[in-house]
Amino acid sequence: MKKVLILDGNSLAFRAFYALPLLTTSEGKYTNALYGFTNMLFKMKEEINPDYIFAAFDRKALTFRHLEYKDYKAGRKKMPSELAEQFPRIKQMLSIMNIKIYEIEGYEADDIIGTIADKCGASGMEVYVVTGDRDALQLASDNINVVITKKGVSETESYTKERMMEEFKVTPQQFIDVKGLMGDKSDNIPGVPGVGEKTAFKLIAEYGSIENVLENIDKISGKKLKENLEAFKEQAVHSKHLATIVKDVPIEFNIEDIKVSEADAKELKKFIIQYQMKSLLNKLPECGEDTEEIKTDINYEKIDSNEKLKSFVDSIKDISFISYELKGTERFSTKVIDNLYVLTGGKSYVIEYSKIENEVESLDLLKKYFEKDEIKKVVHDCKNLITVLSKMNIEVKGMIFDTAISAYLLDSAKQNYSLPKLVNDYLCEDVDEVDSDIKIIENSFMSRLYETLKSKIEEQQMEKLLYEVEMPLCFVLSAMESAGFNVNRNKLDELEVKFREEIDKTQRIIYELCDEEFNINSPKQLGKILFEKLDLPIIKKTKTGYSTNAEVLEKLADKHPVIEKIIYFRQITKIYSTYVEGLKQVIDKDGKIHSSFNQTVTTTGRLSSTDPNLQNIPIKYEMGREIRKVFIPNNEDDIILSADYSQIELRVLAHMAGDENMINAFAHHTDIHTKTASEVFNVPIEEVTSLLRSRAKAVNFGIVYGISDFSLSQDLHITRKEAKQYMDAYFERYPKVKEYLDKTIVDAKKDGYALTILNRKRYIPEISASNKIVKALGERLAMNAPIQGSAADIIKLAMIHVYDELKKNKFKSEIILQVHDELILNVKQNEFEQVKLLVKTEMENALKLHVGLDVDINTGNTWYEAK
DNA sequence: AACGTCACG
């Protein structure tokens, strides 16, 4: 089947312009849109390998849409000149590539594309429309693919009709109706007021079209919605018309005009060099062998065959510096190596791994390199590399240094640890974000960065933390990500229905109680209803208006019956959107959820989990806790095992403070909150009531966070004075804790940072601020960082030990999750007793403290049961 | 993109 590639010129240029930093040539000509556009074109051409190709552009002239609707695209800012000047260059590049350009007075690029795509589609060709604009989705059909750029221009998502129906539950045709209802701000298409994305999709999915919605207006629930639809009937229909891409643009079109033909290679190279887009040179589509003719100052060796790869691997002696690019936009399972950039022996190499033919041989060569322990590897962000390599059955050895992690240990407060940023921060060299990987390798920045970071790590005495904790941990995290958490999709579907019904029901009651329909999810609209219409007392304000958070609602609960319903609504919509809908989106092809565990995010040394976050799955309330029933073992016979440290933070505090009283309590396995209650309230252990215990628990929490009497009083609903008394009593009974916390603050003021048990450092500039509030914050940070951070140190050690032991014993059970003070494992039934003991032992003995560590183990057939 | 909110330890 013949393939047609269609480029939405304007849209792609815009996308590239805003996604990339403002690159210029040395003469100051802007090139970022040109660069991004060209890069994208090369990529699509290679991926799709089309037989026909063209690009469509908008014309300055007004379109029929402007004529029909004077406000069309009103309010849209003028194109910045930095972008405008790049359009001629983009068109020049297209012409060098022999790609035909269509632009027609009175029509937008979309319309031209729609017209031609339709024609080609009708004659049985496979069409690919590449654009940055979601509006084009209406063009999708069985053989018209709409490829939308994501995250700049390098990643794309391809939509067929089928894919659309799956994701949006409407047909491409109906997508227009949706837009007609909800409008479009950027085009200034009005739509129907009060109808947002959600409502629009819902209505169209149910009724099929705007016209049919209007015909069935009586059946639609929601008074306000009905009124709006009625009142803005015509506007809706007109909006739909405006949003419709026309498919009958008068155009002289001959398929032969757009046939792909070889670019003039020399011209193209000249052009690329003229605009100083050197890195595009090695992405040039194959075009003749006259490469030597043009001089460039490239100084790396390109490796694109097994012969070259072999001699490269053979030549490496001791140490190599690596950065890399992965390919694959889908979820977790499909990522593979695209390019590897290696600096070794003073030479730079670009290994175009994904382009090398004969996979068996190249894999073997790669394996030889990565599995050789004598060849040391310095990598920026090694975890992902370890992951893809292990999928290729390569077990990396000699991974000695990760520049990202080292920089994180040196200062955990940075916003990001990208390679160019580190080069800038530590070497004072400026590197463009674009193609920074190869630039950093070929200029030997990577090796200089290594030397610099390494000596700083040594200065700070963080070698142990880096080499024995964080580096080995990379492998554990990689394995956890690969393992994933198996889920029961049916259960999730079941919960979806259940919660959906409950939401609808609650929503109706709230509308009735308020005698009005509004968006309950909007704090602004809710505030208006509660504090203006219902005239409830204003408890708290935010910068932008009334506060309506749970704490406030709690206080209003007895003032009006709707409050209780709103609290319930909040709870349930949270569960529904974040945990039911959210998790459904991220189930991988293998039926599992693969979260990412980030090692360089938190200031204290904890891990974080994203995409999805599996560290905040509900547990406190039964309704949310149900979500945990979705998480199941890999196989029917396997078992979910959860092992959690009991009171690890308070134990860490007891250890660091050396407080005998507290250490003793733990040594005798006394319930620590009961013990604290007995101390603070001066009653025998046996007489501690549950109220006293819960108050003591709050005090303990407060201590860990860096306490203030005010917050404690808020938390416990007691007076500030009482709170102060609690704290005084506490410190009297645990005098060394008081001493320790005071000393931590003094030290932090003196040194500017706080340290954990394993010498993890957190800088606390706040502590020497002149602003009292900031300073107080600094003091709390100084108290909390060593506690939270040391607990993180301990569980990281435990993870490494558990992982190593499982491996050593060739167990098939694996760690699948860490939630700050607990580990979750998928355990094979026949390994159960051994693994259970192993986990408990390794966790409790992760680090020798003045106080013992206690681990509780729970197991079950779902995560829910392992409580 | 910022804000408010809320899920977890």
Next chain:
DNA sequence: ACGTACGTGACGTTA
């Protein structure tokens, strides 16, 4: 006389 717990990430709304 101030304003206040520590650490995260995701979602929906609004500007």
